[in-house]
Amino acid sequence: MCSILEDEIPLAKERISLDRKCMKCKEEPAILITRVNDAFCRGCFQVYVTHKFRAAIGKTKLVRDGEKVLVGISGGPSSCALLHLIQEGLSQRAHKKLRFKPGLLFIEEGQVVGQSLEERKVTLTRIHSLLRQSGFPYHLCKLADSLDLERVKTLSACQSNHAAVNKMNQSAMDINTAAVNKMNQSAKDINTSAGNKMNQSAMDMNTCINPVEGDKGEVEKSGHGENCCDLLEMNREAEKLFAAQLGSIKSISGKEDFVRALRHRLLLEFARQHGYSKVMLGNTGSQLAVRLLTDISTGRGMQAAMETAFADRRNTDMMFLRPLRDFSSKEIAMYNNLHRLECVFIPSLTTMGDVGASIEHLTEAFVTGLQAEYPSTVSNIMRTGEKLDSSSAVDIESHCALCQGPLDTDVGMSSALAALRFSLEISTMGKSNGKRCIKGDNSVNNTNDELCSNGVNYDAKVECCGESDGSCRSSTQLSVPDEGLVLQTLCYGCRIVAMEMDDVNSLPEFVMKDVAWRNRRSVMKAEIQDFLLDDR
């Protein structure tokens, strides 16, 4: 039973005649065709798009009046459309205007594709002007900042556009530019440990600036003024670290996954530290359909539902919203065209690459190709995504340390994960030794299994596989966590990425901290195991 819902004969393409009338008002001549064969005139299309956008937000009643929402702007067409829709929705003349307080954030990712400093400056300047024109408070930061999350609060540039604050900022800016230049000066000579001292001084500077700003509390620090490119000069250490980590991942798919996890984490941290309660992203339906299939293909089935839902609740304190999820890329492109919106093109890892460059790129080509022949493909995929359960784990310990998604590795012995582990064991251990490994207690705790199956290099295995009682940390220092321990805190999809790296311990700082914290907790739990009543 191949087709359960619809006839799979591709629709015969109707001849497009130029004098069709809009299907809604039936008066105006139609200027575009959307969905399968619906012709709209300009006015009705605008109403259609606006209504869908508002309905997506309003239906779920998740965004309250006066709530601070961080809007992630990437510079691409869907972000620009989102920005424009928000502007229209918030403006005075809108019918029943939206009532939340948006703040914009742009994450500079030129380092990922290896752009030169000049190219990055050009992009940054263009984005800066785009954000400034919007009239909302905006922030700029770069992806490498995610490796150094404490400094996110101080190191991002921000400028508010509210007229009253601008005047105040004028004086504050002079003070700040001098201070920031000093900061830059010291940044170049200081290494990470001394960076804390710098933070301290930066904090002091901020506290003395704040009283000057007055009552517009959303601007905590004024920015670097016109010179947004200072962002690129700062924090070179983090950039180097990031370049090293990215370089150690061998496949492009792995790199893309890693970048995505970092981006998510940075958005999360930024929103938390600046007092935002929600994050809004501009992913369209077509992009999300590709995302769902890619997640399934990379072993992230459990998170697939979250990534494509309207509200992503994987972090209990921060919700990610996707109001454009019912739009197709074509509709967004037409909207941008009608309003002459300018987008900034930012290359990604697979730009100009061939189809098989990465899994996501391949999936995109696949879905787009299929959609051309069977126009209901994207909506089918989105509908499947809606029916999947995106229940979030409450316990922080059941989150992946890298991507914050739920851990999906607590599966029984009859599962893909177990089969993969066993296959690796048996391929590397050979006939004679193999028996020893198989005979080991199959119900042993995860720690031991991990250490065994990661042993692609024999040395590590010989060290750790001696006893099967879980105390395999005997040979290594406790300060450097074992590969097995680190991998245990990652979900299936992130494990694939981590195993591609040369050294698992070179994962970002926030991951390693999480690993150490969980390790301490499990030691604590082991000590008090007898006294715990709940089976947690």
Next chain:
Amino acid sequence: MWAERPRGNALCKECFFHAFEEEIHHTIVHAELFKRNETIAIGASGGKDSTVLAYVLKLLNDRHDYGVNLVLLSVDEGITGYRDDSLETVKRNQEQYGLPLKIISYEELYGWTMDAIVKQIGLKNNCTFCGVFRRQALDRGALMLKVDKIATGHNADDIAETVIMNVLRGDIGRLRRCTAITTGTDGALPRCKPFKYTYEKEIVMYAYFKKLDYFSTECIYSPNAYRGFARAYIKDVEKIRPSAIIDIIHSGESLSVKKDIRLPVQGVCERCGYISSNAVCKACVMLEGLNKGLPRLGIGKTHKERRKMQEMLQQETGAADSTPCTDQSLKSSCKCENKTDQSECSSQTYDSDNASGCSTYSKSQKCKDGCSSTNPRTVAKEKLSIFGKLKQPPSIDF
């Protein structure tokens, strides 16, 4: 001779055989697929999966002493140039492995071969027919042999394809079930997939190195199947990352469905007694369609088919009244216009429950004999019988 496994380790021939066999043993043991003294029917098509399955199961049964009895079960769909050749391979397997064999054909079960069906329905959607019929055929054959379980040669690539295909089709019910290693534990004969975590490439490598004999052509009707898209995608993803196939299976296993989604409930077909999620099982619907000259009955949308039928009726009767015979007002008698027909019909016993005498399957058979075939009313009732809700299902023996 060296073999590089898709997962990246290079092994010599002997180590590869060992690894391959032990992995399957691991799968069987941990999923508890076989119990002592069970009889297992191996779905044998003569292709690589079923040949290797038969070989490996026999080997593991002897080596690890599962204590099961193995038999070969083969289905003949009636596709010339494909199935008749592969059946020869199965017969050879029977001799080589010393396992008993039973062949069951669509012709004897349903009265239709796939070639004839394709002539009626064309080259799209024919896989639907074959798939549905084959499933029933396997079950009926297995019942005849009195086995406890069926083992099929579905490998990791097949399951990954199925996951992707179900996502693309929006079939949430199947998506939930398709990664289970044993299906059908409630009701019909359970069937298991020992090759669930085995790559197709490795199966071919194993057969090649062990010099096993199999028939390696694609079904001639398969290029136009929707599954082909999913298969092409899987092959491309595998090139980028070989472990992706197992990753997809892992994703499929981790998927969970929202609780308030309506999923199909399993019941029993009113006509033939086979398990079905609708009142009448798909095979009966399709057969009825084929027999009555409306081959798209099982495939197109129900209301469209109903409309088509009503249009056909209107053309034939020229009457405005084209109510289906399930209308309660026709309860009392068969409205055959021809007197002699009516007497034939009235010889049937009507229950007051029946909406209309002619609408039950077996009775309409008799009615066909009695009533003149040109009588549009009875022809109409026969044709529309498929939509009627039957109160007393006749039982057809397997």
